[in-house]
Amino acid sequence: MRRLLAALVVAGLCVLASPAYAVNQYVTKGNVTKPAACNNFGIMPAGGWLANKSCGYVMGTAVAGTRFDVHTTTPNNFHFGRWRAGDGSNFCAFLVPGALNTSSSTPVAASCSDDTSARLSHxxxxxxxxxxxxxxxxxxxxxxxxxxxxxxxxxxxxxxxxxxxxxxxxxxxxxxxxxxxxxxxxxxxxxxxxxxxxxxxxxxxxxxxxxxxxxxxxxxxxxx
Structure with missing residues (x-):
């Protein structure tokens, strides 16, 4: 019985120590088509725009080959989540449609809240x-x-x-x-x-x- 209890305790601790894999992380790509839904036309050579909301203010560029954790996706296919730069910089933002290589993904812990999304909209x-x-x-x-x-x-x-x-x-x-x-x-x-x-x-x-x-x-x- 003691061995069983000890095993259950260890198993419980392992579960608590494991990260909550809740979102998917993708690699970003270049030569992204600008979103026609926002009356933008042409190509973004370096990577997709990062914005404060769908069709909002540009806050940066998700340079090709970096990573983006998709938390939510809007009806017009903007992704809200965390962009991760190659130098360790990272922040929550909206990424334009078509800027991700969706052929494969990695599960990661969620890190951008609804409160951050709401604050960012202003x-x-x-x-x-x-x-x-x-x-x-x-x-x-x-x-x-x-x-x-x-x-x-x-x-x-x-x-x-x-x-x-x-x-x-x-x-x-x-x-x-x-x-x-x-x-x-x-x-x-x-x-x-x-x-x-x-x-x-x-x-x-x-x-x-x-x-x-x-x-x-x-x-x-x-x-x-």
């Missing part, structure tokens, strides 16, 4: 100093860029606090001389801009210091 959770009022804009402020002094990066956020970060995943091409400013990160370390490059409209981050002098004195900080 733009002041991740950014400030927007180009326009909520649901308008889309890179409305044109800024000059010095390609010899400014480098573009696909990503900045490193965790789901979205309070700070660092520039990572360089785009690998020289920036054009102008771009469309969208918003800055909460710590004002970086700004999201759109540029025409590689035959496409590409969203990327630059150090805010590269364009700060050209930004209007008053930018929009209304929440949505």
């Amino acid at each position: 733009r002041r959770s991740f950014g400030r100093d927007f180009d326009a009022a909520p649901h308008t804009g889309n890179g409305a402020i044109i800024v000059r860029i010095n390609p010899s002094a400014c480098t573009g990066y696909y990503n900045y956020f490193v965790d789901s606090d979205y309070a700070s970060g660092r520039l990572h995943d360089p785009v690998g091409f020289a920036l054009p001389t102008t771009g469309g400013y969208r918003y800055s990160t909460n710590d004002r370390g970086a700004s999201m801009i759109r540029v025409d490059a590689l035959g496409e409209t590409i969203w990327l981050f630059v150090a805010r210091s590269c364009i700060a002098a050209q930004l209007p004195a008053t930018l929009n900080n209304d929440n949505d």
Whole structure:
């Protein structure tokens, strides 16, 4: 009897120690078709956009060959979950449709909550100093860029606090001389801009210091 009880205790501890495998993790891919549901057309060469919600603000790019944990999928096939960069950075976001290699997956523990999804839907959770009022804009402020002094990066956020970060995943091409400013990160370390490059409209981050002098004195900080 004692041996049976001991075995049951050990088995119970093993169950408690095992992670709760609740979601599937996939490898991301490049040359993703932009979502027509959001009135976007063309290709995302480096990987699918990461956004704060379906058809929301671009928050980065799930660079091809990285990983994404799918927690939920919307009716228009946006995936909410955790993107995992190659350098260890990771945060919760929505990924555009068609950006995953679904031929195989790995079960992992869920790590993005409904509360995070709800918080993320409001733009002041991740950014400030927007180009326009909520649901308008889309890179409305044109800024000059010095390609010899400014480098573009696909990503900045490193965790789901979205309070700070660092520039990572360089785009690998020289920036054009102008771009469309969208918003800055909460710590004002970086700004999201759109540029025409590689035959496409590409969203990327630059150090805010590269364009700060050209930004209007008053930018929009209304929440949505």
